[in-house]
Amino acid sequence: VVVALVGGIWPALFAAVLSGLTLDYLFVDPLFTVTISDPLHALALVLYVVIAILVSWIVDQAARRTRAARRSGAESELIATVAGNILRGQSAVPALISRAREAFRMTGVRVIDADGTVIAADGEPVPDGRVITLPLGTATPPRATLELHGGDLDASERRLLDVIVAQLAAALEHTELTETAREAEVLAETDRVRSALLSAVSHDLRRPLAAAVAAVGGLRATGQALSLEDQTELMATADESLSTLSTLVTDLLDVSRVEAGVLGVSLVAVDAADAVLTALEELGLGPIEVELALDPELPTLLADPVLLQRVIVNVLANALRYVPEGERVRIATSSLGGLAEIRIIDHGAGVPAERFDDMFAPFQRLGDTDNTAGLGLGPAQSNGRPEGMGGTLTPEPTPGGGLTMVVSLPVVAASTPAVFTAGVFTAGVFTAGLDGSTQ
Numbered sequence: 001v002v003v004a005l006v007g008g009i010w011p012a013l014f015a016a017v018l019s020g021l022t023l024d025y026l027f028v029d030p031l032f033t034v035t036i037s038d039p040l041h042a043l044a045l046v047l048y049v050v051i052a053i054l055v056s057w058i059v060d061q062a063a064r065r066t067r068a069a070r071r072s073g074a075e076s077e078l079i080a081t082v083a084g085n086i087l088r089g090q091s092a093v094p095a096l097i098s099r100a101r102e103a104f105r106m107t108g109v110r111v112i113d114a115d116g117t118v119i120a121a122d123g124e125p126v127p128d129g130r131v132i133t134l135p136l137g138t139a140t141p142p143r144a145t146l147e148l149h150g151g152d153l154d155a156s157e158r159r160l161l162d163v164i165v166a167q168l169a170a171a172l173e174h175t176e177l178t179e180t181a182r183e184a185e186v187l188a189e190t191d192r193v194r195s196a197l198l199s200a201v202s203h204d205l206r207r208p209l210a211a212a213v214a215a216v217g218g219l220r221a222t223g224q225a226l227s228l229e230d231q232t233e234l235m236a237t238a239d240e241s242l243s244t245l246s247t248l249v250t251d252l253l254d255v256s257r258v259e260a261g262v263l264g265v266s267l268v269a270v271d272a273a274d275a276v277l278t279a280l281e282e283l284g285l286g287p288i289e290v291e292l293a294l295d296p297e298l299p300t301l302l303a304d305p306v307l308l309q310r311v312i313v314n315v316l317a318n319a320l321r322y323v324p325e326g327e328r329v330r331i332a333t334s335s336l337g338g339l340a341e342i343r344i345i346d347h348g349a350g351v352p353a354e355r356f357d358d359m360f361a362p363f364q365r366l367g368d369t370d371n372t373a374g375l376g377l378g379p380a381q382s383n384g385r386p387e388g389m390g391g392t393l394t395p396e397p398t399p400g401g402g403l404t405m406v407v408s409l410p411v412v413a414a415s416t417p418a419v420f421t422a423g424v425f426t427a428g429v430f431t432a433g434l435d436g437s438t439q
Helices: 003-005 009-027 037-085 092-104 155-225 229-259 273-283 305-322 353-359 377-387
Strands: 108-113 118-125 132-137 144-147 268-269 290-293 299-305 329-336 338-345 390-398 403-410
Touching: 003 009, 009 092, 037 092, 037 155, 092 108, 092 118, 092 144, 092 155, 108 229, 118 144, 132 155, 144 155, 155 229, 155 329, 268 273, 268 305, 273 299, 273 305, 273 329, 273 338, 299 403, 305 329, 305 338
Parallel strands: 290 329
Antiparallel strands: 108 118, 108 144, 132 144, 268 299, 329 338, 338 403, 390 403
């Protein structure tokens, strides 16, 4: 039994015959010979050897099945672990080669593409060591090759390796298809943005450009025939149109910088009340359109004052566009932990939660049906600017209906000297005092 467990069937058969001969030689009369005087003893010896052979065969089969079950369990555990790594979001190819190196006790495993570039690797190859090379896929030449460094494999491990190779080939093919689909999606998105840009440009840029050209052309054609009042009006039209064109081009450049991640940021201590009041002054708004609830004890923000003002202006202008007539937009400030929040609250139609991400895509407007509503660049610009300053711009539904845009920015640490400035709303409606209070 012991020999069958350790060595298998053939050593066990040899041990069974040898034990029968040993029994005859040492314990059956006449002793120390292989002669058998009693036929019954011969029959007993034959039965003994037959039983030993049968037991050896049974033990060998049980041991084989045990080893096969253990090997199958290890294979199943390997495949389940690889599948679990992939389901948890780990890349399929690195997960497969890592588990293959552990399962086959290799020093290094690599996947190399047809150009000789290492796609993925685990461990370190041994120079001048044993290398097993297998092609991945059925193409000729193969799209990639699997290299295993550090040892040889038996027949059962070869079968498991065939499974790993098949899964690696499928994973590589899936990766290629995913990259192709992603590239196609990017191209489709680029085409969509280009079409949206051309559509918006055809309206938003053509109108002020046509007005400027018409005004300048009228001035040149008529010369002194126009009255001073008409000349002044045409020059004002040209100036307004060119200013609109400049703003649109600047917005387009800002969006391109935000999406390219090259937005210039200069962080200094900024008073939130000063930024809010400056934005109100730029838009020419008063208490009829905006309600203020500014926290006088709000810590100083760490932000770029120009970018922060542009964020507030863009978000506030967008809120005013959708607020019902007779309603006011509310601006409130508060602090939460190490962050300060500027909330711009409206009670308009609001935006469904599933469309929050769409708000920040360029050339998108809620309820787009034509190209007469503008380029839709404000939210796209506003979203990138707080992130560049280490903050966020988050949309939330307003209780009772509407949309709340929350600008969160870090506050200046207590050990950092802060510079407070007094902001004055020149229209005489809002005033920020040196102590941070607002009226």
